[in-house]
Amino acid sequence: MRISDQGCPMTRFLLSAPESCERSRKHFSISRGWIGRFAILFIFLTVALPHLAMAHDFTVGDIMIDHPWARATPTGAKVAGGYVTIENFGNKPDRLISATMEASKQVELHEMSLTDGVMRMRGLPTGILVPAGGRIEMKPGGFHIMFLDLQRQLRQGEKVAGTLIFERAGIVQIEFQVDAIGALGSASGGHQH
Amino acid sequence: MQTLKIIRYAAWAMVAGLIFFTAAIVLGWWRVDGPGRVPTNGGIEIKGLPQIGGPFTLVNHHGKTVTDKDFLGKPMLVFFGFTYCPDVCPTTLFETTTRLQKIGAEARDLQVLFITADPDRDTPEQLALYLQSFDPRIVGLTGTQEQVDAAVLAYKAYAKKVPSEGGGYTVDHTASVFLMDRNGRFMGLIDYHEQEASALAKMRRLIAK
Ligand SMILES: [Cu+2]
Numbered sequence: 001m002r003i004s005d006q007g008c009p010m011t012r013f014l015l016s017a018p019e020s021c022e023r024s025r026k027h028f029s030i031s032r033g034w035i036g037r038f039a040i041l042f043i044f045l046t047v048a049l050p051h052l053a054m055a056h057d058f059t060v061g062d063i064m065i066d067h068p069w070a071r072a073t074p075t076g077a078k079v080a081g082g083y084v085t086i087e088n089f090g091n092k093p094d095r096l097i098s099a100t101m102e103a104s105k106q107v108e109l110h111e112m113s114l115t116d117g118v119m120r121m122r123g124l125p126t127g128i129l130v131p132a133g134g135r136i137e138m139k140p141g142g143f144h145i146m147f148l149d150l151q152r153q154l155r156q157g158e159k160v161a162g163t164l165i166f167e168r169a170g171i172v173q174i175e176f177q178v179d180a181i182g183a184l185g186s187a188s189g190g191h192q193h
Numbered sequence: 194m195q196t197l198k199i200i201r202y203a204a205w206a207m208v209a210g211l212i213f214f215t216a217a218i219v220l221g222w223w224r225v226d227g228p229g230r231v232p233t234n235g236g237i238e239i240k241g242l243p244q245i246g247g248p249f250t251l252v253n254h255h256g257k258t259v260t261d262k263d264f265l266g267k268p269m270l271v272f273f274g275f276t277y278c279p280d281v282c283p284t285t286l287f288e289t290t291t292r293l294q295k296i297g298a299e300a301r302d303l304q305v306l307f308i309t310a311d312p313d314r315d316t317p318e319q320l321a322l323y324l325q326s327f328d329p330r331i332v333g334l335t336g337t338q339e340q341v342d343a344a345v346l347a348y349k350a351y352a353k354k355v356p357s358e359g360g361g362y363t364v365d366h367t368a369s370v371f372l373m374d375r376n377g378r379f380m381g382l383i384d385y386h387e388q389e390a391s392a393l394a395k396m397r398r399l400i401a402k
Contacts, residue, residue, distance in 0.1 A: 071279070071280075071283065073283075074276075074283055074286070074323050074324075074325070074326035074327065075322050075323060075325045075326050076276065076319055076322030076323045076325075077276060077283075077323060078276070078277055078314075079277050079278070079279045080279055081279035081280050106359055108357070108358065108359055110279075112280055112281070114368060114385055114386070117351075117367055117368060117369045117382075117384065117385070118351045118365055118366065118367055118368065119280075119281045119365065119366060119367075119368040119385065120355075120365040121278075121279075121280075121363045121365070122355075123357050123358040123359070125358050140280045140284065141280065141281075144279060144280065146279055147279075148359065148361070180287075181283050181286075181287045181326065182283065182284050182287030182288060182291075184284075
């Protein structure tokens with residue numbers, strides 16, 4: 001079928017179908033298969049693409065930083081919280097030891113905990129260990145990058161430049177996407193679209 | 194003669210039994226459904242709630258000295274925090290703002306008190322600036338350290354300054370929201386991780402009281 005001749009490389013690219021064009025041509029001649037392909041393509045375009053466009057990640061050595069974000073700050077706030085997900089694809093543990101952010105004069109690594117209704121925040125002077133093959137997810141109520149001595153308000157929708165410094169992997173330039181004041185992070189469904 | 198005596202005793206025994214039985218029923222009704230019952234509120238006993246809340250003197254975000262008496266007559270939400278808080282305090286303020294919007298007109302009487310646990314940095318001006326980002330019904334309260342300590346104590350809350358690595362300090366504090374009725378009586382808490390529906394139900398119940 002002529003349509004499948006055009007569709008083949010495109011669908012193979014989108015769906016990374018392991019089969020050859022020859023095989024998929026046969027496949028495509030069946031109309032039910034086409035409906036299925038369109039359905040998959042449709043789902044891909046509506047669900048996956050916006051997320052791919054939103055998600056932003058940064059890599060240094062064996063370390064991948066996924067979706068760095070920060071909370072927008074209320075007027076007059078002198079502090080803000082930043083959050084990233086760190087994945088270590090290497091076979092040696094690494095450690096996030098410090099960070100910087102353009103609008104903050106002092107950045108620390110912190111952890112929050114809630115015990116018996118009392119919220120506590122503590123500095124992590126030895127940084128955050130990322131085990132070999134492991135993953136650390138920062139989010140409100142847990143690990144965060146604490147931006148102190150904030151020079152200006154962080155507004156929802158903007159991006160602020162920063163760096164993360166790892167003991168082994170070194171320095172990585174990142175951008176924090178600024179989300180709503182009460183955002184909880186994508187994992188908790190905090191994105192309000 | 195002997196049989197008559199037995200019948201008489203038996204009759205008296207029956208009367209005694211009947212009195213006992215009636216008394217038991219009346220007493221049971223009295224305690225369960227009658228005036229002697231334990232007051233209930235949707236299955237939750239009000240009796241036995243701890244003595245939380247009480248007198249305080251603080252300074253609001255307009256710089257005016259206020260006391261607990263100024264807030265009597267309307268239900269209120271009270272919580273502790275500070276503006277140098279990246280996470281919990283903006284979350285609570287933000288969630289309270291959206292909950293007030295969700296409840297709408299019914300919530301117009303509700304007073305929301307945000308008491309700083311860090312009066313050194315949270316001056317009335319700082320609170321006023323910070324609260325611009327949230328619902329205008331939220332009142333920021335500060336004062337001297339002694340005044341704030343007294344309020345924390347009255348609410349049996351927890352607030353403690355803790356030095357941080359960079360030479361500054363942070364404040365550990367109670368993250369829950371206190372629900373107080375229009376007579377200033379403690380009605381319960383909204384936990385930090387409370388489900389949204391439950392938090393809204395508690396607020397609505399407080400307003401309806
Ligand atoms: Cu912190």
